[in-house]
């Protein structure tokens with residue numbers, strides 16, 4: 001169990017931290033790698049950057065978001081999360097998926113959906129609180145399921161009717 005806050009200040013990040021960067025809701029990627037070392041990017045992140053802790057399989061990552069595109073400064077590119085989905089990589093795509101969902105939750109719960117009051121960060125839980133009405137907002141991490149349909153030695157493959165690449169996927 002970590003004793004780090006889920007809501008991090010730039011100053012509280014440490015040199016061994018690994019960041020997943022999002023610029024204007026797109027993932028910053030270089031050679032299909034979306035994990036960035038703290039030392040390589042921290043000084044390039046503008047003042048509006050926000051940092052949230054992401055736990056994944058017993059490891060910690062930092063989801064970082066800024067509205068400014070910094071990809072040129074690190075000779076990288078920004079991509080949609082979806083574009084990483086079927087890339088063959090040693091890095092678990094679900095780290096980026098989880099980081100994206102946590103950032104999205106944070107961005108969309110700055111104000112209470114019940115009374116409109118500004119929410120505040122819980123000290124040691126990943127929760128946004130409304131001091132006015134007591135509402136609590138937890139992030140919703142959507143799981144992903146893959147189903148294999150078989151008949152004897154056959155498997156069912158599928159693709160979207162609007163997707164013309166020669167690839168099929170397991171349903």
Ligand SMILES: [Zn+2]
Pocket residue numbers: 112113114115116117130131132133134135
């Ligand atoms: Zn409220």
